[in-house]
Amino acid sequence: MNTLDSHLDSIASNTGGPGRVAFFDLDRTLIAGYSILAMGMETARHAATRGKLADAAKIMQEVLRQRTAGSGGNYHKLVKRLARALTGVDEATLRELGNRAFDNSLARNLYPEAVALVEAHRAAGDHLVIVTAASRYQVEPVARILGIDEICCTQLEVQQGRFTGNVIAPLCYGEGKTMAARRVARKFDCQLKHAYFYSDASADLPLLKKVGHPVAVNPSEKLAVHARNKHWPQLHFASRGMPKLENIARTALVMESLLAATALGAISRKLGLDPALNANRVTRMVGDFASNFAGLELDIEGYDNLHRERPVVYIFNHQSLMDSVVLARLLRDDVVALCKKEMASKPIIGPMLQQVDTIFVDRDERDQGAVLKRALAALESGRSLVIAPEGTRSTLGDIQPFRHGAFLLAKKAGVPIVPIVLHNVKDALPKGAFLVRPARVRVTVLEPIPAQSITSVRGACRDLEDTYSELLGKSPQAALPHTLSA
Numbered sequence: 001m002n003t004l005d006s007h008l009d010s011i012a013s014n015t016g017g018p019g020r021v022a023f024f025d026l027d028r029t030l031i032a033g034y035s036i037l038a039m040g041m042e043t044a045r046h047a048a049t050r051g052k053l054a055d056a057a058k059i060m061q062e063v064l065r066q067r068t069a070g071s072g073g074n075y076h077k078l079v080k081r082l083a084r085a086l087t088g089v090d091e092a093t094l095r096e097l098g099n100r101a102f103d104n105s106l107a108r109n110l111y112p113e114a115v116a117l118v119e120a121h122r123a124a125g126d127h128l129v130i131v132t133a134a135s136r137y138q139v140e141p142v143a144r145i146l147g148i149d150e151i152c153c154t155q156l157e158v159q160q161g162r163f164t165g166n167v168i169a170p171l172c173y174g175e176g177k178t179m180a181a182r183r184v185a186r187k188f189d190c191q192l193k194h195a196y197f198y199s200d201a202s203a204d205l206p207l208l209k210k211v212g213h214p215v216a217v218n219p220s221e222k223l224a225v226h227a228r229n230k231h232w233p234q235l236h237f238a239s240r241g242m243p244k245l246e247n248i249a250r251t252a253l254v255m256e257s258l259l260a261a262t263a264l265g266a267i268s269r270k271l272g273l274d275p276a277l278n279a280n281r282v283t284r285m286v287g288d289f290a291s292n293f294a295g296l297e298l299d300i301e302g303y304d305n306l307h308r309e310r311p312v313v314y315i316f317n318h319q320s321l322m323d324s325v326v327l328a329r330l331l332r333d334d335v336v337a338l339c340k341k342e343m344a345s346k347p348i349i350g351p352m353l354q355q356v357d358t359i360f361v362d363r364d365e366r367d368q369g370a371v372l373k374r375a376l377a378a379l380e381s382g383r384s385l386v387i388a389p390e391g392t393r394s395t396l397g398d399i400q401p402f403r404h405g406a407f408l409l410a411k412k413a414g415v416p417i418v419p420i421v422l423h424n425v426k427d428a429l430p431k432g433a434f435l436v437r438p439a440r441v442r443v444t445v446l447e448p449i450p451a452q453s454i455t456s457v458r459g460a461c462r463d464l465e466d467t468y469s470e471l472l473g474k475s476p477q478a479a480l481p482h483t484l485s486a
Helices: 004-013 035-049 053-069 075-085 091-109 112-123 136-146 175-187 202-208 221-230 245-270 275-294 323-331 341-345 349-355 369-380 405-413 457-472
Strands: 021-024 127-135 150-159 162-168 196-199 213-217 296-301 313-316 335-340 359-361 384-387 417-422 439-445 482-484
Touching: 004 112, 021 112, 021 175, 035 075, 035 091, 035 127, 035 136, 075 162, 091 136, 091 162, 112 127, 112 196, 127 136, 127 175, 136 150, 150 175, 175 202, 196 202, 202 221, 213 221, 245 275, 245 349, 275 296, 275 323, 275 349, 296 323, 313 323, 313 405, 323 335, 323 349, 323 384, 323 417, 323 439, 335 341, 335 369, 341 349, 341 359, 359 369, 369 384, 369 405, 384 405, 405 417, 405 457, 417 457
Parallel strands: 021 127, 021 196, 127 150, 196 213, 296 439, 313 384, 313 417, 335 359, 335 384
Antiparallel strands: 150 162, 296 482, 417 439
């Protein structure tokens, strides 16, 4: 069994020359579970909304049967039955269903370890290809988010923009994948003996045996035995997949700690406790209890930069709903967050944010004078601001365009900006996920940026955005100077 780090090193050191290809299976390799289950669920919902309850029932029956089987053994039958249920549906609808399946399920099931593999091969100059038995409508959203243009997949027959209910032979499955891989090799003028192929399934043995670098990823029992006998690398990803009882228990404890902190804050307010002291107490409770229950360990580079000056404007990149827990653990006292108004109505986290004097921003409101006045008043009172300059968070944690508000506030108030780079909070709770997982979270705190150095707000905003993108593109350091353990 290989470690991911050693395999990533081997990719960088193995210079296969121009035209080398890295093939990736989709299910249980790039994502946890089976994409056809997510697609089947969305297809069933669509059939039900169109009044085709019998079709919806049949689709759900197949989905449940596949989930119970827990493998791709009956994949041919399932694909054909789902294809028949799509007879007459226009292609644009299925593409939309694929996007919904990604947003509602697949996005949060992307393995961070698989993303690291993709990026390692990209850095090595390899051609990236997803080769999967899934349909184009399942795989396209995943390929798009990973920046992979070449897709080999199962094709559904379309005539005049609508599905006929037929599957075009051969499926991209078993020997069908080998045929597809050979076409790609000819296209890129390369040889399969130099190629990599990552897969979990014994059904992919025909192609695994043809490439020069077969890698078993989260392998089935049969593939694991074969890989062991052939001395193939085996990689096991644990960051996604079926939740353990521990994850369910941790999630419940995190929610209970947030509820307890919110309740204590509400009681203290009624008793007339100073609002700032009350906010500090709630922040400390969230930071200490929620992060410990979640199993978060923080490795912090530049820890001294956090408290070198106060007040300041802290900015951070938004990755997960667990960002607030990490920031509460880091900052602890005398901070006021600015966040979008929609967060106030979120269950559990919304009431908690209200107890710590959060300034909620209506992004559709053109006149932000009241928000600016409250934010400047907080800084004048000695409290710091915490702002995510990105408008929203991405699926993979890539930096989104920075807005200028934090920089304008810092310049107007004459206080420094302290940038906090969150590298992998999404490992604890990915976008769209519901269960918390223990994680070792890497944090980089950059040097404070003095207000007087901000001669151009746009320029400073753009430069810091580039710095975040560069830092998040680097591999984690072996050791960091400051660790906060759960």
